[in-house]
Amino acid sequence: MKLLRNTLLETFVTVVECGGFSDAQFALGITQSAISIRIRDLETGLGYRVCERGRGGFRLTERGEIAYRKARDILLSARDFDAELLELRNAITGDLRIGVVDAVSSLPGLPLVAALQKFLARPNEVQLELVIASPTDLTQRLISGEVHVAIAPFRHQLPDLSYTEVCKEAHRLYCSDQHPLFNLPAEEIDAGILSSYPLCQRSYDMMASTDLAKSKAQVVVANMEAMAMLIESGHYLGALPKHFAQSWVDKGIFRELNSDDLRWTSTFYLASRQSKAHRRAVELFIQDICSCADKSDPK
Amino acid sequence: MKLLRNTLLETFVTVVECGGFSDAQFALGITQSAISIRIRDLETGLGYRVCERGRGGFRLTERGEIAYRKARDILLSARDFDAELLELRNAITGDLRIGVVDAVSSLPGLPLVAALQKFLARPNEVQLELVIASPTDLTQRLISGEVHVAIAPFRHQLPDLSYTEVCKEAHRLYCSDQHPLFNLPAEEIDAGILSSYPLCQRSYDMMASTDLAKSKAQVVVANMEAMAMLIESGHYLGALPKHFAQSWVDKGIFRELNSDDLRWTSTFYLASRQSKAHRRAVELFIQDICSCADKSDPK
DNA sequence: TACTTACATGAATTTTTGTTATGTGAAAAT
DNA sequence: ATTTTCACATAACAAAAATTCATGTAAGTA
Secondary structure, eight states: OOSSOOHHHHHHHHHHHHTSHHHHHHHHTSOHHHHHHHHHHHHHHHTSOOEEOSTTOOEEOHHHHHHHHHHHHHHHHHHHHHHHHHHTTTOOEEEEEEEEOSSOTTOTTOOHHHHHHHHHHSOOEEEEEEEEOOHHHHHHHHHHTSOSEEEEOOSSOOTTSEEEEEEEEEEEEEEETTSGGGGSOGGGOOHHHHHTSOEEEESSSOOOOSHHHHSOOSEEESOHHHHHHHHHTTSOEEEEEHHHHHHHHHTTSEEEEOOGGGEEEEEEEEEEOTTTOOOHHHHHHHHHHHHHOOOSOOO | OOSSOOHHHHHHHHHHHHTSHHHHHHHHTSOHHHHHHHHHHHHHHHTSOOEEOSTTOOEEOHHHHHHHHHHHHHHHHHHHHHHHHHHTTTOOEEEEEEEEOSSOTTOTTOOHHHHHHHHHHSOOEEEEEEEEOOHHHHHHHHHHTSOSEEEEOOSSOOTTSEEEEEEEEEEEEEEETTSGGGGSOGGGOOHHHHHTSOEEEESSSOOOOSHHHHSOOSEEESOHHHHHHHHHTTSOEEEEEHHHHHHHHHTTSEEEEOOGGGEEEEEEEEEEOTTTOOOHHHHHHHHHHHHHOOOSOOO
């Protein structure tokens, strides 16, 4: 059921996301004429043109761009609103939009998969969505309501959001077999040597680290796989989660530079914004995550 | 124009506020049958009954109560959303919902009327709403978006809201001509005498005062007119804004107990919540208020 | 020039929504 | 107890709105 139905806004958003009327036909399940009329009606109502279209291609106008973002936001909250009312019926319904950082599928102790299993085992009508993004990005999306919960190593915690510790992740510094350090005996590796090689840095969750972080980084990535590829190139040193680097180490491609001052741990938090929507689906999932969590230190 | 139209929710909310279908006919401009059908459709969609009705009277169910509050909230934000999109057209539209405390019409320096004149002088399509409520109540309504701006002597300021000083208000203690103190020479009036008479206290904006506040109040009011009536009864002393009490003083009904330690000043703030909706109408009005404000101390 | 793509438009049609008239059941009046 | 009235429900019909189908148009492409 659609309580806060709005055909005009829905049409507009879909059209934008399909990049034109013709493709949106199938997404919306109506004919192109209907779309044409709906957009015309929307524009008549608003009093301005939201997009240029025609053979020359589809393009939002300046105002259309703003309208599109607002419309997308309101449609999301409308869906949540529907779910809130439907949940009074004692069903578990609506969207559950979860955000996580990348490279967590192999993170031991992270109860995401277990929690999902537990959650989905209940009879429900929930529409799941799982987005991968950086912690900064996830924070934004939590605030806007684009995701209901997020799991990431949040360093800067906002007062508006509530955070629960979920697990820890061990990090180490790695080089690849193409790197000069790969075959150097462990005792010859010290801070001085290390700082003479360029470091690939992550744009978030900076290690609360040593001299390493101070050396100006030439490359910045926001994605673990990207980090791995740059390390693999042999030109950079880079920090990775242990569990994530393991497969490269096993294949003999990466070497862990394992000295005492090259160990970091980042703490993963489950973040959510209560004020946004208090929905049963969201509450249950948070509960599931917490009940599966393993907060012990990583080995 | 109605972008986020929803007939079902609108019908529901109106019906609740009219206390039944029959009255809601006129409010909604449709027949009673249509309402009956809409409510049936709403209930079918939700899967639960929202209200009991019939000859025995109209009553929301428990779930209906929750649904009603949520629906009312969402309809308000839907109106604001509409206004946001319409304002891209460069018109000033939508609701402007203003909250103030009572007894401010005679407050010198408060630029409300002047600001309203300035605001309304512009060509606009704004739907004004002016609600009178206590500061506590106004804070709640600001947060919920029920009002866009509020003017009151806010003592406890929330981090979520932004406050701008607007003007000051002088307060004095009064008694009426029915009161034993009315004819007592000024020099005989001291704290001791005063504390022997019952005080009518205000439930908000407590004077940062002296011994007076400490004496247990027997009566508490949240409204200046109520305060005036109780003072007029001759049983109570009470604090009032000078400007407000003036007409009683002029008529010889009230006497101002004017000693040095019986003078208070409260500061009025304009409060708003930016995050809620940033709308041109709201911004303009805030600007108008500020440009008219007179922040000097009251005589 | 002819063709294709991407959308607009008008007439016809389907779907939705609303009205009128009438029915039902419970409380109030007689 | 019977009738009346009130508050809403329902069915049949009417009006309005939304959608489709067929076709038109304009800009880019072959």
